[in-house]
Amino acid sequence: MINKNVISFLAVLLLLGCANSSKHSQNETQAANLYFNGNIITMDTEEPMYAEAIVEQDGKIAFVGTLKKAEKQFSNLNKIDLKGKTLLPGFIDPHSHFGMVSNTMGQVDLNPKPVGTVENIDDILAELKKYKEEKNIPDGEWIFGWGYDDGELAEKRxxxxxxxxxxxxxxxxxxxxxxxxxGVANSLALKELKVNAxxxxPEGGNIQRFPNTQDPTGLVQETAMYPFVQLMLEKSVSKQAEFFETTQEYYASNGITTAQDGMTDRNTIHFFQxxxxxxxxxxxxxxxxGYSELESNIKDASLSFKKYKNGFKVQGTKIVADGSPQGKTAYFTKPFLTEVPGCFHDCRGLPSLTQEALNKLFVTAYKNDNQLFIHCNGDATVDxxxxxxxxxxxxxxxxxxxxRRTIIIHAQFARPDQLVTFKKYNMEPSFFTNHAYFWGDVHVKNLGKERAYFLSPLASSIKLGLKPTNHSDATVTPIDxxxxIWTAVNRVSRSxxxxxxxxxxxxxxxIKAITINAAYEFYEENLKGTLTKGKLxxxxxxxxxxxxxxxxxxxxxxxLETIKEGESIFARENDN
Known part of the structure; x- marks a missing residue:
């Protein structure tokens, strides 16, 4: 089922029981843990392959094969009967925002159903008022909310x-x-950040105005929102440590053993380390x-790219190249079919960067063997x-x-010819099939069936021999x-x-899209992603x-359970 929201789900975790240590004590590390009597799917073949038994020893996979051979090969076995349950490689998160997920724990949840409960603007206002009262927030202090969706509000605005x-x-x-x-700012917020008539x-952004006036409505899009987001991040710094462990538990409770923070400022990188x-x-x-610090990050000796240090690493650099398709700021070669706020002719969305600026970033990254991850939704941005x-x-x-494994994050409306180019140039897409459920109906209306139906084209990419991944982009959709998997298999919308x-x-x-393909995305295919001897x-x-x-x-x-290098880090009570 879909998580209703981060906060309520985390409360449930207290009842379910997040294991903080291994089910097997440190005194038993000499023993090998044998898992058997279940559906052990190895994920290392083109078609599904099952193993009778798998053995973990010292945090690595020591054996995959028949139960008889496992029992013969290992003399000191701790046997774990799966009782018909299914064991897979730990899920690898191809793209989400770990830090933003953590930040939302101190914000007002304004998500619509089925993630939250907001149905209209009055609901938003009621939640804001309740938050101020319940948290005893004094006048003058900033209040942040997250997750509202104008397309799902009764007012459709x-x-x-x-x-x-x-x-x-x-x-x-x-x-x-x-x-x-x-996002939307109120009058005091606009005044504090000096946004007025x-x-x-800004280049690559839009400040929405009331009709027939230059007075801002409060809606700021793309680069125009950056000052507000930057301030939000600065205000949340003091709470990073408070929510860090809870955020990990949230990821682990969803089977994730490797998480991503999809765009991290340098201070937060040092905090994570x-x-x-x-x-x-x-x-x-x-x-x-972040791409704004690309050159200085490359020169920073304290940042070690592509190498883990105590479980954390900086893999590469994130570039934001366009906006949101449901927000009508993604950049297309053909216009939207419905009205676009602030645009009155040939409304095809916004590139976040000029071609010249994007070219410069690519040259700098490729010169320094820095892996690029580019946020991109519209086909014009893919071009x-x-x-x-x-x-x-x-x-x-x-x-x-x-x-060099340049990753096109989302690539939601890449054209068939562009997928062929991805294969030719050794670039890989990371898709976002959750959009089919949450905004599929909206995309049909805004873009037409031809474009909407080719949303996140996993099947076509696989046929071309690409190794696509599939992600949640949390907080955009829940970590789940x-x-x-369900959205990739069914592609069913809200309606x-x-x-x-x-x-x-x-x-x-x-499943391959969140196991072996995701491992490949991070240059970890020899370490994770399949149940293969020698891997974690x-x-x-x-x-x-x-x-x-x-x-x-x-x-x-x-x-039911999530295991990281042999240690149980989440276990659902009464189900083991």
């Missing part, structure tokens, strides 16, 4: 500063849209550094990325198909790999419509086999 001012006239307020690409739109160095990481955590790739390779005299039947994949292919003993145990249940029943599968 964004709230404005006037709406928020009705209930919180004496607090600066900023509400982050569910897409993460825009005279403020011009400090937590890792004092032994507070239960899962592996991967950061992507820009391909052009930047070609330009950098030409300038640096590098092969177009060098194994089981639900992500029950199928959003591109031809792009549905098998459950096995959907990162496991997730499910109550049912996703390969055997009816496709629409996949989202009901429960995570």
């Amino acid at each position: 964004h709230p404005t500063k006037k709406d928020i001012d009705k209930v919180l006239p004496n607090n600066p307020v900023y509400l982050q849209h569910t897409s993460g690409h825009m 005279e403020t011009k739109n 400090s937590q890792a160095d004092v032994g507070k990481l239960k899962i592996d955590l991967i950061s992507l550094a 820009m990325i391909i052009s930047a790739h070609e330009n950098a390779c030409k300038k640096l005299n590098q092969p177009l198909d060098k194994d 790999p089981i639900f992500t 029950g419509a199928t959003i591109g039947a031809a792009e549905r994949v098998s459950p096995y292919q959907a 003993a990162d496991f997730v145990i499910l109550d049912k086999n996703p390969l055997n249940v009816k496709p629409m029943e996949i989202k009901g599968i429960k995570i």
Whole structure:
């Protein structure tokens, strides 16, 4: 099932019981743990392959094969009967925002159903008022909210500063849209950040105005929202340590043994490393550094790219190249079919960077062997990325198909010809099939069936020989790999419509996208992603086999236990 929201789910964790240490004590590390009598899916073959038994020893997989051979090979075995349950490699998070998930724990939850309860703007205002009262927040202190979705509100519009001012006239307020690409500020917040009628739109951004006036409504999109998000991050620094462990437990409870923070400022990178160095990481955590600090990050000797230190590493650099399709700021070659706020002609969205700026970033990264992860939704942005790739390779005299694993994050509306280019140039897409459920109906309306049905084309990519991954982009959608598998297999929208039947994949292919393909994305295919001898003993145990249940029943599968290098880091009570 979909998590209703981060806060309520974390409360449930207290009842379920998050294991803080191994089920097997340190005194037993000499023994090998034998898992048997279940569906042990190895994930190391093109078609599903099962093993009778798997043995973990000293945090690694020591054996995969028959039960008889395992018992013969190991003299000191701690036997763990799976009782028909399913064991898979631990899920690897291809793209989410660990830090933002943590930050939301101190914010007002404004998500619509089925994630939250908000149905209209009055609900938003009621939640804001209640939050101020329950938290005893004094006048003048900032209040942040997250997750509202104008498309799911009864009014079908964004709230404005006037709406928020009705209930919180004496607090600066900023509400982050569910897409993460825009938000709404009230009058005090706009005043504090000096946004007014005279403020011009920044390059790659938009400040929405009331009709026939230059007065801001409070809606700031793309680069125009950056000052508000930066302030939000600065205000949340003091609470980072408070929510760090709870956030890990949330990821672990969803079967994730390797998480990602999809765009991390340098101060937060150092915070994550400090937590890792004092032994507070239960899962592996991967950061992507921000592109605004690309050159200085590369020169910073304290940042070690692609190498774990106590369970944490900076893998590469994140570039934001366009916006949100449901927010109508993704950049397309053909216009949206519906009205776009602030645009009156040829409304095709916004690139976040000029081609020149993107070219420069690619040259700098490729010159320094820095792996790039580029946020990109619209096909026009994909064209820009391909052009930047070609330009950098030409300038640096590098092969177009060098194994640099440039990752196109989302790539939601990449065209068929662009997928062929990805394969030709050794670039990989990380898709986002949760969009089919949450915004599939919206995309059909805004973009038409042809484009909407080719959303996150997993099936086409797999046929071309690509190694696509599939993610939640939390906080945009909840951390829930089981639900992500479900959306990849079914592609069903909120209304029950199928959003591109031809792009549905098998459950096995959907699992590969969050195991071995995700490991490949991070250059970890020799370390994780399959149940193979010598790899880390990162496991997730499910109550049912996703390969055997009816496709629409996949989202009901429960995570029973998550194991990181032989240590149980989450266990659901009464199910083991």
